[in-house]
Amino acid sequence: MNRQFLLNLRRGFLVTVCFFVLLGIAYPLAVTGIGQAFFSSQANGSLTKNGSTLIGQQWNGPKWFQGRPDADDPMATGGTNLGPRSKTLVKDVKEQIALLKKERITPTPDLVTTSGSGVDADIAPVDAYAQVNAVAKARGLSVAAVRHLVSTQIHPAQFGFLGSPYVDVLQLNEALRTLR
Amino acid sequence: MGFTWTIVAMIVVLAIAWRFLGAYMVSVYEGRTRWLSYIERPIYKIAGIDPDAEQSWQRYGASLIIFSGVMLLVGYMLLRLQGHLPLNPQHLPDVGPALSWNTIVSFVTNTNWQSYSGETTMSYLSQMGTLALQNFLSAAVGIAVAVALIRGFARKNSKTIGNFWVDVIRTTLYILLPIAFIVAIIFIAQGAIQTLAGPAHIHDLLNGVRQTIPRGPVASQETIKQLGTNGGGFFNANGAMPFENPTGLTNFLSMALILCIPVSLTYVFGKMVGHIRQGAAVLAVMVIIFGSWLAIGAVAEHQANPAVAAAGLSHQPTGNMEGKEVRFGDTSSAFYNITSTQTSTGSVDSANDSYTPMGGFAAMTGMMLGEVSPGGVGSGLYTILLFAIITVFIGGLMVGRTPEYLGKKIQAREVKLAAFGVLVMPITVLILTAVAVSVHAGRAGPLNAGPHGFSEILYTFTSVTNNNGSAFAGLSSNTAFYNIIETVGLLLGRFAIMVPVLALAGGLAAKNVVPASLGTFRTDKPMFIGLLIGVIMVVGALTFFPAVSLGPIVEQLSHGKFF
Incomplete structure (x- = not known):
């Protein structure tokens, strides 16, 4: 039995070492190589010069479309974890509603709740349309032009049914900047 | 659509x-x-x-x-x-x-x-x-x-x-x-x-x-x-x-x-x-349970978030979006989290902790059934086969003959091992939860107040003992207390089930096969499928109903109250 135990111990250790090399090192490096070779933009984080289109950021002032009221700190991802009967959540949502009303934006569910990642880069089309009047006024643009811009920025559900349609706030604001 | x-x-x-x-x-x-x-x-x-x-x-x-x-x-x-x-x-x-x-x-x-x-x-x-x-x-x-x-x-x-x-x-x-x-x-x-x-x-x-x-x-x-x-x-x-x-x-x-x-x-x-029909019967049980829990979860998450409604926004046509990503939406998020909680996976694409009371109920109770629908890789199958052994045993009791499963006589040793394997999880979850709510270090963990705080603790031990890994993540679990006590559930939920399963495997392999006769309880028919679902539900409900009542159920019933 003792001999059997030592034999198994040796096997266990050597199998672990083999797989450490194969699965722990070679496999991720091979995937990294292929990813960097063929999809280098995505593999590196979908970075534009103003940030990653996948990671939300804070937009200051009425001249920009706002994302969801997340903390937008990619070094500390996660939701608020406040439950459905949390007084704190009621208070936070009330404050967010008041803030939106002050900016003359009709509150929508996505614009008063926080996301699961804490860095949601997207809003639903309805959330973007809700901000059109406010943004057009702050920039002195025509409402129709801004509304049209939003409509060109909608990503439909993939293959028509996977996920929900969304607008990427960074892409929308980058397009907004060039609008005259 | x-x-x-x-x-x-x-x-x-x-x-x-x-x-x-x-x-x-x-x-x-x-x-x-x-x-x-x-x-x-x-x-x-x-x-x-x-x-x-x-x-x-x-x-x-x-x-x-x-x-x-x-x-x-x-x-x-x-x-x-x-x-x-x-x-x-x-x-x-x-x-x-x-x-x-x-x-x-x-x-x-x-x-x-x-x-x-x-x-x-x-x-x-x-x-x-x-x-x-x-x-x-x-x-x-x-x-x-x-x-x-x-x-x-x-x-x-x-x-x-x-x-x-x-x-x-x-x-x-x-x-x-x-x-x-x-x-x-x-x-x-x-x-x-x-x-x-x-x-x-x-x-x-x-x-x-x-x-x-x-x-x-x-x-x-x-x-x-x-x-x-x-x-x-x-x-x-x-x-x-x-x-x-x-x-x-x-x-x-x-x-x-x-x-x-x-x-x-x-x-x-x-x-x-x-x-192959024997495998298909087991699959049918998994699909029926999974489909039922998915329906609960998806319907629950398509409802308005009560806290958001109380803050003045009751019109929430896209469901409960607190803790969810816009690109997925309410039902796809619920689908993902139900999939993950019913397979002892535990990855999440939305915050379980912010689910509606019934959405959280679906996530939590999906694990409490023992992770069999369809369960984790391997663990789902061997656990549901333990339940199948209990099922043919109960079927045998009803008609008064020695039960068989797949031509193997199911005798005292098999039933004892299966019962042990089935009961390890609920006993461990309930004892660890009781310990955590009894000591200060445990009660210091939850983020949310009221029944939701209890749910956070109950969810934690249900998750670790079922080797799931998802969380009501408001709980501050990176403390010495939680880090150590969780490993008790982790180890028991894994090895205290695997070892009896292997003992069972050894015993069954050694047996001869008895040919099926007219009196054999057919385990590839709807009768067996229904009975197996019944056994899984009864074991889950009997062991966990009181605990779940203190968490998501009371939370669902406390209309208009916030904590």
């Missing part, structure tokens, strides 16, 4: 996997698949394994325990020493003792409970060489045990149930590695990251915003975390983080990866015991 098509697409994908991945897996375990033998054979040679030597259940179990022990030790050391090892561009320090212990136990037991935040705790070497490595190996160990139990049913008058080392190595090489590899490339194309370049520093000139964005080898880890029903994320936010799960397609593929092996194993079971 989108949700309906998502379900249809999932059924099609899983039906294909059931038939073809299932058949492929059979050929792997029967030794007919050899296309990677140029990697397989050198491993046997280095480790001194004779691939033709069969093991008794005791030897099989001893190998399993020793292998798991070695992985615990090696993984623990790698985490404790991470600051001194390469591939650490953020210069993260060594992981502390309690957190290292919790993490490595959780990964070796196929749980992947995250007391840590990946982006600020784990170096690339720890993510790749410890966490992702365990995603492969713990999954392979679970599947090996299920295959050993299948052999117990399939063989007669046999002293052996296979070779543990061969099962683990072949599962890893032929099943897990190729699928994880190919799908990882699709994930990258969709936007999941895969780089060793360290964090990106952003200065947004439109807006003056500065951000530090953590990066790493994410896609390669993401696919195996789903395929192996492990669930531990590279980032704290897990599958909600866009770098892990960027699009509706990756969300769908994640669910398909999670479900494909547990579902296909029912084909392997049916094929290897000689009657």
Whole structure:
């Protein structure tokens, strides 16, 4: 039995070492190589010069479309974890509603709740349309032009049914900047 | 509409996997698949394994325990020493003792409970060489045990149930590695990251915003975390983080990866015991339970969030969006989290803690049924077979004859082992929860007040003991108390079930086969399917109803009250 135990111990250790090399090192490096070779933009984080289109950021002032009221700190991802009967959540949502009303934006569910990642880069089309009047006024643009811009920025559900349609706030604001 | 098509697409994908991945897996375990033998054979040679030597259940179990022990030790050391090892561009320090212990136990037991935040705790070497490595190996160990139990049913008058080392190595090489590899490339194309370049520093000139964005080898880890029903994320936010799960397609593929092996194993079971219908009956039970819980979860999350309504926004046509990502929406998020909680995976694409009371109920009680619908890789099948043994036993009691399952007489030893395996989980969950709510260190954990705070604690122990790993994540669990006590549930929920399963496998393999007669209770018919569902429900409800009443049920019933 003792001999059997030592034999198994040796096997266990050597199998672990083999797989450490194969699965722990070679496999991720091979995937990294292929990813960097063929999809280098995505593999590196979908970075534009103003940030990653996948990671939300804070937009200051009425001249920009706002994302969801997340903390937008990619070094500390996660939701608020406040439950459905949390007084704190009621208070936070009330404050967010008041803030939106002050900016003359009709509150929508996505614009008063926080996301699961804490860095949601997207809003639903309805959330973007809700901000059109406010943004057009702050920039002195025509409402129709801004509304049209939003409509060109909608990503439909993939293959028509996977996920929900969304607008990427960074892409929308980058397009907004060039609008005259 | 989108949700309906998502379900249809999932059924099609899983039906294909059931038939073809299932058949492929059979050929792997029967030794007919050899296309990677140029990697397989050198491993046997280095480790001194004779691939033709069969093991008794005791030897099989001893190998399993020793292998798991070695992985615990090696993984623990790698985490404790991470600051001194390469591939650490953020210069993260060594992981502390309690957190290292919790993490490595959780990964070796196929749980992947995250007391840590990946982006600020784990170096690339720890993510790749410890966490992702365990995603492969713990999954392979679970599947090996299920295959050993299948052999117990399939063989007669046999002293052996296979070779543990061969099962683990072949599962890893032929099943897990190729699928994880190919799908990882699709994930990258969709936007999941895969780089060793360290964090990106952003200065947004439109807006003056500065951000530090953590990066790493994410896609390669993401696919195996789903395929192996492990669930531990590279980032704290897990599958909600866009770098892990960027699009509706990756969300769908994640669910398909999670479900494909547990579902296909029912084909392997049916094929290897000689009657595919027997596997299909077990699959039917899984599908019915899964579908019911998915309906509860999806309907619940399509409702308004009560707190958001109380704050003045009662019109929420897109459902409860607190803790959810816009690109997924309410029902796809619920689909993902129900999939993950019913498979002992535990990855999340939305915050379970912020689900509506009934949505949280669906996530929590899905685990409390014992993770059998369809359950984790391997563990789902062997656990539901324990319930099947209890079911034929109860059926036998009703008509007063010795029960049989698949031609094997089910006698006192089998029933005792199955009952033990079924009861370990609820007893452990309830005792650990009782301990945690009785001591100050336990009560200090919850973020939310009122019944939801209790739910956070109950959810934690349900999750760790079922080796799930998802959380009501408001609970501050990175404390010495939770890090240590959780490992009790993790270890019992894994090994105190695996060992009786292997004992069962050994005993069954040694038995002769009794030919079916007119009086045999048919286990491939709707009567058996209904009875098995009934047994799973009754065991779950009897053990957990009081505890669940104090959490999600009371929360659902407290209309207009906030805590």
